[in-house]
Amino acid sequence: MKLQISRIVRSAAPYIVSLAVFLLLWEGVTRLILERLNPLSRNILPAPSIVAQTGYNLLVSGTLFTHIATSFKRVVVGYGWAVGLGLPIGVAAGLLPVVREQIQPVLRLLRPIPPFAWIPLALLWFGIGDMSAFFVVFVGSVFAVVQYTVFGFLNVDRTLLRAARNLGARGWQMVRRVLLPAAAPRIFSGLRVAWGFGWMVVVAAELLGSSAGLGFLIMDSRNLGRPDIALVAMVAIAGVAFSTELLLVGLENLTLRWRE
Amino acid sequence: MQYRIVTILRGGRQYALLLGLLLLWEAIPHIPGIGGALIPHPTGILKDFVLFLLDGTLIRHAANSLLRVSVGVVCAILAGILMGSIAGIANSLGRGLEAFMRLLKPIPPVAWIPISILWFHVTDSQQVFIIFIGTVFVVFFATMDGFRGVPLRLRRVARSLGASKWTIVTSVLLRGALPDILRGVREAVAFAWFIIVAAEFVSAPNGLGYLILEGRNIIEPSRVFVGAAAIGLISWGLDHLFVLVERSILRWQNV
Numbered sequence: 269m270k271l272q273i274s275r276i277v278r279s280a281a282p283y284i285v286s287l288a289v290f291l292l293l294w295e296g297v298t299r300l301i302l303e304r305l306n307p308l309s310r311n312i313l314p315a316p317s318i319v320a321q322t323g324y325n326l327l328v329s330g331t332l333f334t335h336i337a338t339s340f341k342r343v344v345v346g347y348g349w350a351v352g353l354g355l356p357i358g359v360a361a362g363l364l365p366v367v368r369e370q371i372q373p374v375l376r377l378l379r380p381i382p383p384f385a386w387i388p389l390a391l392l393w394f395g396i397g398d399m400s401a402f403f404v405v406f407v408g409s410v411f412a413v414v415q416y417t418v419f420g421f422l423n424v425d426r427t428l429l430r431a432a433r434n435l436g437a438r439g440w441q442m443v444r445r446v447l448l449p450a451a452a453p454r455i456f457s458g459l460r461v462a463w464g465f466g467w468m469v470v471v472a473a474e475l476l477g478s479s480a481g482l483g484f485l486i487m488d489s490r491n492l493g494r495p496d497i498a499l500v501a502m503v504a505i506a507g508v509a510f511s512t513e514l515l516l517v518g519l520e521n522l523t524l525r526w527r528e
Numbered sequence: 529m530q531y532r533i534v535t536i537l538r539g540g541r542q543y544a545l546l547l548g549l550l551l552l553w554e555a556i557p558h559i560p561g562i563g564g565a566l567i568p569h570p571t572g573i574l575k576d577f578v579l580f581l582l583d584g585t586l587i588r589h590a591a592n593s594l595l596r597v598s599v600g601v602v603c604a605i606l607a608g609i610l611m612g613s614i615a616g617i618a619n620s621l622g623r624g625l626e627a628f629m630r631l632l633k634p635i636p637p638v639a640w641i642p643i644s645i646l647w648f649h650v651t652d653s654q655q656v657f658i659i660f661i662g663t664v665f666v667v668f669f670a671t672m673d674g675f676r677g678v679p680l681r682l683r684r685v686a687r688s689l690g691a692s693k694w695t696i697v698t699s700v701l702l703r704g705a706l707p708d709i710l711r712g713v714r715e716a717v718a719f720a721w722f723i724i725v726a727a728e729f730v731s732a733p734n735g736l737g738y739l740i741l742e743g744r745n746i747i748e749p750s751r752v753f754v755g756a757a758a759i760g761l762i763s764w765g766l767d768h769l770f771v772l773v774e775r776s777i778l779r780w781q782n783v
Contacts, residue, residue, distance in 0.1 A: 282620075282623040282624050282626065282627035283627040283630070283631065285624055285627075286624040286625070286627045286628040286631070287627075287628070287631060289624070290628060311646075312646050312647065313647070369541075369542040370542060370544060370545035370546075371545065372542070373542060373543050373545070373546040374545060374546050374549060377546065380756075380759070380760030380763060380764060381756040381757075381759075381760060382721065382722040382723075382724075382725045382726075382756060382759055383722065384638075384722065384723075384725040384726040384729070384737075385725050385740050385752055385755065385756040385759070387726075387729070388740055388741050388743055388744030388749075388752050389743075389744070389749060389752050391744055392566050392744050392747065392749055393566060393567075467636060468636040468637070468638060471636045471638045471639050472636075472638040472726045472729070475638060475641065475642075475726075475729075475730065476729060476730070476741075482639075483638075483639070486639055486641075486642050486643075487642055489642065490642035490643070490645060490646065495643050495646055498642050498643045499643065501639070502635050502639045502640070502643070503635075505634070505635060505636060505639055506631075506632075506634035506635040507634075509634045509636075510634040513634075
């Protein structure tokens, strides 16, 4: 127990130290140099203490939480569609060569389209609001799900397959007990990558056409000339994306416990 | 002859679904009451693509984007390799740098757009900055992993043969990390072509991202696909070019 705590402390130390050095440098440069040269510099690069103060105000008033919840809902729904559709397609394409053969040319045509390019289309089709954000997150993350899943099945160790077949595994049993577990690590990577994409794309979608969400908060703060709000929102996005990804990693480790 | 047609048909069989979807797509805008003006059909997109290509619009926008992407990616490669090597070699400094980069990485590149407009105003440097911030992490982590992945054995051999510290860094570590670094650079270039779209949405008077957004602003949705197709083609071409370069640089790997 004690050993574990000291291990956690040791692995967290570089993060704490580098963050502290960074914040101190930032505070020093803004307070001692920039603000003395030009009192208006806080409208361009505010000191971290100002950002923290703004962050606290936004947190207490509940504004920040509302925007986080809006963005979170959008990512979850769009990502849910992407997983709901992408996973079955990926599994089918991974298991059946006929499906794979048909689906690959379609993917090859659609995948090079930058996910952000769907934003103007979504705005045209669905207008400003939740629906276009769902769609953009869906399109932005579905390809990663399909691709990693297919890749996972294609890279299953042949020896494993032969051994299972020799031992009498057939059909469904083969899929359930051999193929699926062997492909699972890559499928999980796909789910993680797609989640990251979802967050990246939702910010862009909200930047362009939305009246709520963290991307909107960032854009709005620019229009208000309040970079401190933008920085708070950036930290919030990073925080939510980072902690939810940790959650996914935890889920992965729990599901794939047999790996060790 | 007949045999040939059969093989072509058999080879073309895999495009059945693609063809079916394209036909369906072509038909959808013609169904009354579905708002066909907002759904561009494939032949219209193709027509516009050729049109824009011939009158030079597409080339002009593509050249603007290419310039921004190139400058941003080159800066990201230089900074990424420099910092990645430090993080890969030096122990405590490297760990601090790694932690710092890990903390910054989850901020989506797009989220930097508004604040970078405050810093750089609406200029090319602002879009270059977004490309830089979006790709530097890929190069950094690839370089760091590459350096750390060089077997300790090689380092010891070099040292016992009398190599200086600098020689070890440049000709053992850097060379050993090269395949990883190149993989990172390749990913960075591909990613840059994704991000340029968003970077040019908000604050550019030209470029392929601008062309795409214009499709919405003047309700010409086929422009979105023309721009996206151009980006797809460019990044596909660059990727193939890169594979060739990579192969010639890493020739020693296969010997």
